[in-house]
Amino acid sequence: MPRIALRLHHHIHSHVRGIDLSTILSRDDAAWRASKVVSRICLLKDSFSVDRLWHENDQDRSSEKLCLRAWISAKIVCAEQSRIQSIRKVDTRSIRKDVLLCLGMLLRQNDILARAHPRVLNNEHESAPVDAEGMMQLVNARYKTRVRVSNESYVEAVSTNGKIFRGHAKGAKGKTTHIHFRQGISTSHAIQSVRVIGLNEPTASERARDSLLLRVLQDEAKLTDAEFVRFIWFRTKEDTQRLQQPSASLGINDSLLEPHLKHLNASQVRVVAAMVDVNPVVVVHGPPGTGKTTTISSAAEIWSKVYYDPVWIIGHSNVSVKNIAEKLLKRKVDFKLIVSKEFYVEWHEHIYEKIQERLMRTDELPADRLAMSQVVGSSRVILSTLGLLSNPALDKNGTFDIIPVERLIVDEASQINVFEYMHVLHKFRKSLQKLCFFGDPKQC
Secondary structure: HHHHHHHHHHHHHOOOOOOOOOHHOOOOOOOOOHHHHHHHOOOOOHHHHHHHHHHOOOOOHHHHHHHHHHHHHHHHHHOOOHHHHOOOOEEEHOHHHHHHHHHHHHHHHHHHHHHHOOOOOHHHHHHHOEEEOOEEEEOOOOOOOOOOOOOOOEEEEEEEOOEEEEEEEEEEEEOOOEEEOOOOOOOOOOOEEEEEEEEOOOHHHHHHHHHHHHHHOOOOOOOHHHHHHHHHHHHOOHHHHHHOHHHHHHHOOOHHHHHOOOOOHHHHHHHHHHHOOOOOOOEEOOOOOHHHHHHHHHHHHHHHHOOOOOOEEEOOHHHHHHHHHHHHOOOOOEEEEEEOOHHHHHHHHHHHHHHHHHHEEEHHOOOOHHHHHHHOOOOOEEEHHHHHHHHHHHHOOOOOHHHOOEEEEEEEEHHOOOHHHHHHHHOOOOOEEEEEEEEEEEEE
């Protein structure tokens, strides 16, 4: 509902007031898939056919799907009439004009990118044996084309004689995806190709972004309450004055500073000085080879060793974060790197050999704060991808209380859709003090 309301307002300048049906049955306000909502009012045999109706930016039979969505929504409203009366409404009239304009433009840019994503993914695999019960053990060959577990898609396997079998991914471990086919496929069928039809499950970051949009349009959250959101999108005169205030000195004597800066050139020293200065936002750009990674590690070294301040370093890719971690290791900085099980196991274990002892896998994180504090130990620097900042496990085990997000460094910033920053900056609005963007403007 939030995205629909924003699109209507942005494109036809019409205000919208309505109900978000994806959350009306959820106890924790988490959005449900359309099929899950529908299954509460009727028996549903094929969930994908329902969920696919809500796949955004899908132009195939769009008018027909629009009518079906409207009909299903009306049925849900009729079935849940008593509950709907007490639900907080989405209402664009309660939102500032500049906020609506900004969100509409960001969503439009996001839609353009989404339309470029393929609806069919051709898988590359090493083997695809099928057992007697119709379960395929697909060994993926490439990480980018692997078959993922998703309720938003199904798998088609094509045999050498051209017969097509339809199934669903039920589980994955490392390079192997377990795919169940309802009928027809057997051990005698030689598989020629495998493809995925549909979309991947929404990431934790995408869910967090949509949750924020819903709360904003329900007037339960104010984007302008987060000063770093204001700095980037809704800057006031006071914000501009603060961002343009002259730089001060580093505030520490040369004998303490010199060991951490002597390996840097003059321009890198100026960047580090700006990072540890009072100005809340620093933007650094430069082509490959200019020492951005070295500069990031030096600032983190000063913050953690001299000031004993917590630092989070995030990036667009796991590889960029790993490269910074290796620099920190050389500088003998105490850090931890959080990596997802899906990316690590059997796929990229080899690239973490040098920093193995500093890794924290998401599937191995302690569930309580005390145990997590013991794992973090004396580390004041945490590295991860941007998406992991929205991982619910880190909220539940108190990671952000142990190492608050006070200083946030973003590497490869130009490769991240700017919309993806908004919910993160709003989430950490009470703790964030410093935001540093690093990137190459020609690399996007």
